[in-house]
Amino acid sequence: MLISMDNVSKSFTGAAGDELRVLDGITLDLRAGEIVALLGRSGSGKSTLLRTVAGLISPTSGTVRYRGEVLNGANPGAAMVFQSFALMPWLTVQDNVELGLAARGVAPAERRARALAALDLIGLDGFESAYPKELSGGMRQRVGFARALVLEPDLLLMDEPFSALDVLTAENLRTELMSLWAGDQFPTKAICIVTHNIEEAVLLADRVFVLGANPGRIRAEVTIPLARPRDRRSTAFASVVDHLYDLLAGRETEESSPEPTPTARPLPQASVGGLAGLVEIIHARGGDADLPDLATDLNFEVDDLLPLVDAAAMLQLLVVTGADLHLTATGAAFTTADIQHSKKIFATQVRDHAPLVRTICRALDASADGSLRATFFLDLLRRAFSATDAQHQLDTAIDWGRYAELFDYDTNTDQLTTDGYANAAR
Numbered sequence: 001m002l003i004s005m006d007n008v009s010k011s012f013t014g015a016a017g018d019e020l021r022v023l024d025g026i027t028l029d030l031r032a033g034e035i036v037a038l039l040g041r042s043g044s045g046k047s048t049l050l051r052t053v054a055g056l057i058s059p060t061s062g063t064v065r066y067r068g069e070v071l072n073g074a075n076p077g078a079a080m081v082f083q084s085f086a087l088m089p090w091l092t093v094q095d096n097v098e099l100g101l102a103a104r105g106v107a108p109a110e111r112r113a114r115a116l117a118a119l120d121l122i123g124l125d126g127f128e129s130a131y132p133k134e135l136s137g138g139m140r141q142r143v144g145f146a147r148a149l150v151l152e153p154d155l156l157l158m159d160e161p162f163s164a165l166d167v168l169t170a171e172n173l174r175t176e177l178m179s180l181w182a183g184d185q186f187p188t189k190a191i192c193i194v195t196h197n198i199e200e201a202v203l204l205a206d207r208v209f210v211l212g213a214n215p216g217r218i219r220a221e222v223t224i225p226l227a228r229p230r231d232r233r234s235t236a237f238a239s240v241v242d243h244l245y246d247l248l249a250g251r252e253t254e255e256s257s258p259e260p261t262p263t264a265r266p267l268p269q270a271s272v273g274g275l276a277g278l279v280e281i282i283h284a285r286g287g288d289a290d291l292p293d294l295a296t297d298l299n300f301e302v303d304d305l306l307p308l309v310d311a312a313a314m315l316q317l318l319v320v321t322g323a324d325l326h327l328t329a330t331g332a333a334f335t336t337a338d339i340q341h342s343k344k345i346f347a348t349q350v351r352d353h354a355p356l357v358r359t360i361c362r363a364l365d366a367s368a369d370g371s372l373r374a375t376f377f378l379d380l381l382r383r384a385f386s387a388t389d390a391q392h393q394l395d396t397a398i399d400w401g402r403y404a405e406l407f408d409y410d411t412n413t414d415q416l417t418t419d420g421y422a423n424a425a426r
């Protein structure tokens, strides 16, 4: 057992002095011989969790042990690879790689020999005296790998190491990393990678921890039973990907409460225009689409489309099974009806299925004159979300509610009002 985390929570203090709980009750272990992926949406606390394993962040409560010893400061057995490469631009490749060894007091001759060996291993032989600016993104990340591997750490921690690279370079580096991992020269005993890319997790990992957000919790632990090298086109691969899509989107747990609260079921950050656009595209394809194919066709990442997909699924305009999107009859009516009828459909769907919009409608309904300050809702939201996320929640609810003609919002007076609104309950 290299790492054991026991009931780790981490809170940060927001700008307004409010407490933001980013990790909540995380219990996991990392063992020698395995690759573990931390998979989650943006903001689910993946980087915070990885930095806690590295000992760069100390938990608010709970413990992290490295080889049985409670961590108190930087983890001596871990080295990090960052998305942004984080190289020193004024140092040569060789000096960048030697930096960590120098910090550990290794003598110059040994530093030099070890750095050369690490550069050789990662395919950078001959580039020792180049500066980072002379290298492509892929080569820079190779330096990032060499700088971590030269320390011969027990644990290689990687924070989205491939996501700043173009698709082909990223795929080449992944494949090379996997063949190094399979060989006997690889100096580390375990790898932990943070990613929001489901296929990357399935390609690389032995185990995947799926994180949910607000606060970051482990939603599921999935063992990937596929032999290596893995084939993205195999049906077994596709079925693991589908299963992880379901878990990531929370579709296996969200039905637990018949009427979820606005904080239990936050609104996906999608504008009406965005989600109507998605519904329109799927309608044009005959009502069915495969999410990864759609992302490729539109030249987006799946991660970019997920908020739109989640929003359309929340409003029951789409049904999502694994990575398959299927337009519902309501979705088809919404996209083909004339504008007034389409707004009516939208009004019904948001009032019935978008918890924050429903809460606002009910509160306006119960108010004396059909108006309330938006700050009232913002204050309530800030108990569960960061200031930025709370504002995003409110902005989305106002966007949806306004389009549906359920209420209006006046920025000058901060008033939400149902006055004169066609679809309003009163």
Ligand SMILES: Nc1ncnc2c1ncn2[C@@H]1O[C@H](COP(=O)(O)OP(=O)(O)OP(=O)(O)O)[C@@H](O)[C@H]1O
Pocket: 012, 013, 014, 020, 022, 040, 041, 042, 043, 044, 045, 046, 047, 048, 049, 196, 386
């Ligand atoms: N030092 C900090 N102070 C305050 N808030 C922080 C700090 N570090 C992270 N956060 C907040 O914690 C939440 C989780 O951040 P984190 O970077 O761990 O998530 P993530 O899942 O890695 O997201 P991404 O994929 O976008 O990097 C975010 O809301 C972020 O704003």
